[in-house]
Amino acid sequence: MPQFVTDLPTPCLVLEKSKLESNIERMAERIAHLGGALRPHVKTHKSIDVANKVIAGGFVKGITVSTLREAEYFFERGISDIMYAVGVSPNKLKRVRELMVAGCDLKIVLDNKRMAEIVAKEGEAHRVEYNVLIELDTDGHRSGVNPESDELINIGSTLAQSTGAKLVGVMTHAGESYGCQTPEALLEISQRERDLSVLAAERLRGLGIECQMVSIGSTPTALSVDNLNGVTEVRAGVYVFFDLVMAGVGVCDPDDVAVSVLSSIIGYQEDKGWAITDGGWMALSRDRGTSNQFEDYGYGKVVGAHGESIGDLAVIGANQEHGIVGSRIGNSPLNLNNLPIGGLVRVLPNHACATAGQYDKYYLVDGDRVLATWPRVNGW
């Protein structure tokens, strides 16, 4: 393993131990203050080493995954209370069953009566009782059933009448919070996420349908909600690394971002004010999440090899394996002293989930030193 940051291959994914730890601590303190419990989403990091740090941080009652591959990986490594938080499809039920039979307390989600019927029937046929949460739509963001709809009750009744599935709760994700840019907007969306979830649970309970869990969350709403009355757990993921989109939302500072892409300077186009790196969109991802925010960082904010500021630089363009570094301020000339041919820079990501998804491992670093390589699990 390389000993120093300057020995690392490029492009590679670097994880700052101290920033990771302080981000984890911040969320744990927040959840403790609210008197809640955390079910951290592992889709950002997909690493047992990061998950173990989050669990050690406290207030964790299980994890959330975005793929069955993650569920299998984390269960094999000792974590058994898992919510698979993407609406299930029929072709995944066999793998879900296999995990349950092996002892995994796996919970699945769905948002419509037809899928509830499919799951219930499959459970009956295989004498398994699937643990189901109903996904709620509390912000019009993507999937989920309206918490005030008849369909919610239809789904609950379908599950309650079957021996093949068991309703264990309701869950939602206020993804629209990623579009907020003021504390007031964040507070409002977090309150709506909470209130509509509690309402849905109470509507089901009012009809005699058990609904134990009320699971809400996203990094912005978890850091904004004023109380967790009626909520049993909070899901959040990207806060462990943070990223430029979260900085734009206002819940962190670019300096809190724990993960970055180390790249080499391979050339210049001096007349254009460009330095060219070996970190293109394959290394950074195609995510342009800051493009609609007040601060647009192109494909990422460029800092020095050890995280130090070297001017207001960004990756202003990217091809598959080429990054174009330029000034964010018009066409100001680059200070090429900070960008020597063959030298190194780090790029802070727009969206940590997307950028980390391009790699199979992290290099954990502390200052100049490389401490460890931590593998990731990708795919489905």
Add this chain to the structure above:
Amino acid sequence: MPQFVTDLPTPCLVLEKSKLESNIERMAERIAHLGGALRPHVKTHKSIDVANKVIAGGFVKGITVSTLREAEYFFERGISDIMYAVGVSPNKLKRVRELMVAGCDLKIVLDNKRMAEIVAKEGEAHRVEYNVLIELDTDGHRSGVNPESDELINIGSTLAQSTGAKLVGVMTHAGESYGCQTPEALLEISQRERDLSVLAAERLRGLGIECQMVSIGSTPTALSVDNLNGVTEVRAGVYVFFDLVMAGVGVCDPDDVAVSVLSSIIGYQEDKGWAITDGGWMALSRDRGTSNQFEDYGYGKVVGAHGESIGDLAVIGANQEHGIVGSRIGNSPLNLNNLPIGGLVRVLPNHACATAGQYDKYYLVDGDRVLATWPRVNGW
């Protein structure tokens, strides 16, 4: 291995054998007609199985790679004439050397005198002669030295004077061709790519500096250039799969696209005219390459499970593991009969390189049947 397309897990990457073969045949015929030779870029597919089909198609004199990991993978599998077509960095020279010592005829590229000095010095120190191509900028797209500049001669002289590096040619990639939308614009950029490359080679030769290779290409220019006088080889990659961006450029039809993402329908938002799938941006990539084209397909064009048309549908929005399928024509209601809960769709990619980069394998299919799984090599 699953026997039928309908048995495949979702999301997954599906490769249509018949389309792959006809795309390969089309380019081989084109190169034969022009009397040229092909150095196909493997960065799109990163698969030895696809590479072997391309080689079997004929007129191939070596391959082009975008990472040293690709170089290692393909060399281990019997391909030894390899151009690493991204400007090299000092921290990669050891791996380049190891490949050369093992018998790989590996060529590297650079575009500035400083990097030429670094490479020459490293070669001298290790008694290795690196094979170097000078990268030319023929369209202002990203990297490369101006073919008419003094710097070109400075680089050539630096290399010619060293025993640690050998100039083997010039190369360029007219990436701006991806922005063309008419045959006239494509012809013009392809002629400039050719003419300026030949000019650079002749300037070097005129000074007594040997310059054997003149390597040009991209899928659009390879399919547009009118002759290859003075050119020794053509590089192109994405044509093996094609994609919606190439359809927008006008060099293929969406029906030629050989690769697609199979996804399951997990829910509806009927009032919005949305169907929700398990194919989000992790499955499709964040590439929005058609956003500036005449036909904007969102995150991809949606067709039936066997490639059949089911209306003018696209993935109009995407989260990490959720795709939002909607009509491309305003807010027209979806025909949900074509999109049953739990049913399958295929999504044709905007950019095949980016989408395929999200997977570790292809499922090769022929109609309903799954023929094979073909692994990919990712990372650096």
